[in-house]
Amino acid sequence: MPAAPRPAATPTTPAAWQPYPERIRRMWLISEALQFLFWLAVFAATAAFCHARGWWTWQPIILALLAAVNVLDFASQPLQTRYRYAFSRFLIGDRFLRIRKGWLLRKTVTIPYNRVQHVDTKQGPLLRRFDLTTIVIHTAATEHEIDALDAAEAERVTALITERVAAAKEDL
Numbered sequence: 248m249p250a251a252p253r254p255a256a257t258p259t260t261p262a263a264w265q266p267y268p269e270r271i272r273r274m275w276l277i278s279e280a281l282q283f284l285f286w287l288a289v290f291a292a293t294a295a296f297c298h299a300r301g302w303w304t305w306q307p308i309i310l311a312l313l314a315a316v317n318v319l320d321f322a323s324q325p326l327q328t329r330y331r332y333a334f335s336r337f338l339i340g341d342r343f344l345r346i347r348k349g350w351l352l353r354k355t356v357t358i359p360y361n362r363v364q365h366v367d368t369k370q371g372p373l374l375r376r377f378d379l380t381t382i383v384i385h386t387a388a389t390e391h392e393i394d395a396l397d398a399a400e401a402e403r404v405t406a407l408i409t410e411r412v413a414a415a416k417e418d419l
Contacts (some may be wrong), residue, residue, distance in 0.1 A: 264336035264347065271395045274377045275328045281373075283321040290314045337393045339407060342415065344384065346391055360415035362386045366408050368401055384408065 290310050297306045330350035338345040344363075347355045367383040374380060380401035382393040396404060 262338050262340050264338050264345075266336055267332065267394055268379065268397055268400075269332075270377055271379060272328050272332050274373055274379065274395065275331065276324055278373055279321065279324045279328075283317060286317045287314065290317070335394060339404065339411075341411070344391075344408060346393060356391055358384060358386060358391060360408070360412045361418070363408070363412045363415075366405050366412070368405060370398075382408075 290313060294307070294310050297303055297310075331348075334347065334350040334353065336347045338347075342360060344358045344360065345355060346358075347353070364385045364387060367385065368380050369383060370380045374395055377395075378398050379395035380398045381395055382401055382405055384391045384393070393401075393404065
């Protein structure tokens with residue numbers, strides 16, 4: 248039996264938590280792979296430098312431990328990415344924006360629209376490759392990010408947030 252359609256969010260019913268695009272998982276894995284390769288290169292360069300200088304007493308132990316931690320972290324990335332994706336969501340309500348992150352250490356941030364100063368978007372080379380855009384919400388104290396949305400969806404969400412911020416500021 249097909250599932251019943253979800254009712255649309257109205258002022259009396261809360262909006263639903265929105266997931267990120269599925270392809271963000273692949274982008275996160277590629278990002279972690281690039282970091283893994285970077286740190287392996289740093290460890291190799293440090294080992295070569297220490298060996299060339301004759302500083303080769305306790306340094307191999309430290310470098311081997313750091314490299315082992317790096318390898319174990321990289322090996323666990325598929326599992327970490329699966330859970331990071333499953334527990335990362337955002338919600339655009341009528342009076343506030345909520346961002347939820349974390350699978351082991353969970354964090355939910357609620358941002359009232361009347362506290363938002365401005366909204367930016369950013370897109371690095373890896374995000375651009377996957378046609379994703381990050382939305383940055385600035386408040387007086389800090390900034391919060393909606394990690395990576397489709398470029399068109401990011402424009403729509405930015406416009407919606409900006410519209411609700413303007414309405415909230417008019418109510419003051």
